[in-house]
Amino acid sequence: MHSKGGDHPAFGRLVLRYQDRIYNLCRYMLRDAEEAQDAAQDVFFKAYGSLKDYNPESSFYTWLYRIAVNTCLDYGKKSRPKPFEDECAIDSLACGQPSPERLYQSKETGRLIEAALQKLPKKLRAAIVLKEIEGFSYEEIAGVLGTSVGTVKSRISRAREELRRLLKKV
Amino acid sequence: MKCSQIRKMISPFVDGELGPDENKVFTSHLAGCPTCRKELEETESVHSLFTSTERLEAPLGFATRVMACIEEREQVSSSFWGFFTHQPVFLRAVEVAFALVIFMIGAISGNMLVVDRISVRQSTVQESFSLDLFQAAPPGSVGGIFGSLAEVPNER
Numbered sequence: 001m002h003s004k005g006g007d008h009p010a011f012g013r014l015v016l017r018y019q020d021r022i023y024n025l026c027r028y029m030l031r032d033a034e035e036a037q038d039a040a041q042d043v044f045f046k047a048y049g050s051l052k053d054y055n056p057e058s059s060f061y062t063w064l065y066r067i068a069v070n071t072c073l074d075y076g077k078k079s080r081p082k083p084f085e086d087e088c089a090i091d092s093l094a095c096g097q098p099s100p101e102r103l104y105q106s107k108e109t110g111r112l113i114e115a116a117l118q119k120l121p122k123k124l125r126a127a128i129v130l131k132e133i134e135g136f137s138y139e140e141i142a143g144v145l146g147t148s149v150g151t152v153k154s155r156i157s158r159a160r161e162e163l164r165r166l167l168k169k170v
Numbered sequence: 171m172k173c174s175q176i177r178k179m180i181s182p183f184v185d186g187e188l189g190p191d192e193n194k195v196f197t198s199h200l201a202g203c204p205t206c207r208k209e210l211e212e213t214e215s216v217h218s219l220f221t222s223t224e225r226l227e228a229p230l231g232f233a234t235r236v237m238a239c240i241e242e243r244e245q246v247s248s249s250f251w252g253f254f255t256h257q258p259v260f261l262r263a264v265e266v267a268f269a270l271v272i273f274m275i276g277a278i279s280g281n282m283l284v285v286d287r288i289s290v291r292q293s294t295v296q297e298s299f300s301l302d303l304f305q306a307a308p309p310g311s312v313g314g315i316f317g318s319l320a321e322v323p324n325e326r
Contacts, residue, residue: 008241011237012237015236015237019233019236020225020228023227023229024226028236033229040228040232041232048240067316079258095259107222107224113219113222113223122257130184132217133223138185138187153182157177159180160213164213164216
């Protein structure tokens, strides 16, 4: 890989290629845009610092996503939970909930999904985001999370059950 | 197959991750089980909600900022002060402790040399003022007269 050993232009091209995907993952894993941006930057700093440890025989994609998921899980530990403006959409019917017609608009649905994802335990959230948002296979998710396919299946099932329960309140 | 086992297959079925044999078992169970069919419908509806999620893009200038930070960090770490501050904390602590030990050894050994030098100097000075080093002054000389005046009466 050309980017090993401090080749800035090559690493810059990698950042350009993966920045949207990594930011997208961070955005759905964390609470807000600012935190997601900080986390996404940290992912690339860590990747640059660990390039010498990257084994070219394995997928760069999986390796980078593993750094991204671990970074987001660490951010979740560090940051104090902030009030999320759309939590009321999940928790209470009294919070000026949109009309049934608006609920079907994709932007509202997207915000509901984001709010519901924040309520999931981090490990379940990581699995379901990698599946539903990033479109990874079970095997790829197992590679990113460093776990077995069986565990991935179980986490995705539990995540969907929990989301069903949360979204039923709406 | 029991419903509890089929329920574990619902998500993999939705994701297209069931093998052909598992698929056959799953679909034939569903044909005769309204409870499991309902579970499948609810799981599929959650899955379909994700098609409404936005694909987000990194903010403008993100890559430029990342590369600028990396370059700045590399410049700092290659400087003298950066060599120190960019090391892990425990390594810095070890270096500081080592420097303190060297300083203490130097201070203690330096102190010992100073004490010896002072005692040598004092004894040398004392010796130099000792009248035993000098021969007795001749009686008629100024020193001899002074010496006789300075004698203690009992010593005579």
